[in-house]
Amino acid sequence: MKHQVLLAGLVSLLLAACSEDQATATSVANANTTSQMKTTPAKSWYRFEQVSAGARVYQTNCASCHGKRAEGAENWRKAGPDGKYPAPPLNGTGHAWHHPLNILFHTVKNGSPGGQGNMPAWGEKLSDEDIISVIAWFQSKWPREIYQNWVQRDAAARSNRG
DSSP, X not given: OHHHHHHHHHHHHHHHHHHHHHHHHHHHHHHHHHHHHHHSOOOOSSOHHHHHHXXXXXXXXXXXXXXXXXXXXXXXXXXXXXXXXXXXXXXXXXXXXXXXXXXXXXXXXXXXXXXXXXXXXXXXXXXXXXXXXXXXXXXXXXXXXXXXXXXXXXXXXXXXXX
């Protein structure tokens, strides 16, 4: 009987130790995965064909305000006489990367929100596919670090929506 109690105690001790090792291993694996997520570049959501199509749509419809290379209007941070801001850069040096994809899409389709800028609504002229392609084109100009930050913001916005 003593041996059975001793054996049961040892088995319990071993199982507890294994559980702790498993929990530690799981914690380390999760930490490594999180660390890799921070250092591994996010794959772009867009395809090459969208970037290519977006370049044509952008040059035809957007470049006159946002610049041929998406550099934005001069003094884009300063409100004009009408109190509205000129076209910002879309090349990653402005604030477009602060906005999730759905807001970027909405702004192109419906124009500047609340009269903050002079962005016209393009929903009557451009298809949804054209708008997505334009966004793909200008995001392809963003430096990797800016795009990585945008991916995190966009994911957070999507998780908060639903």
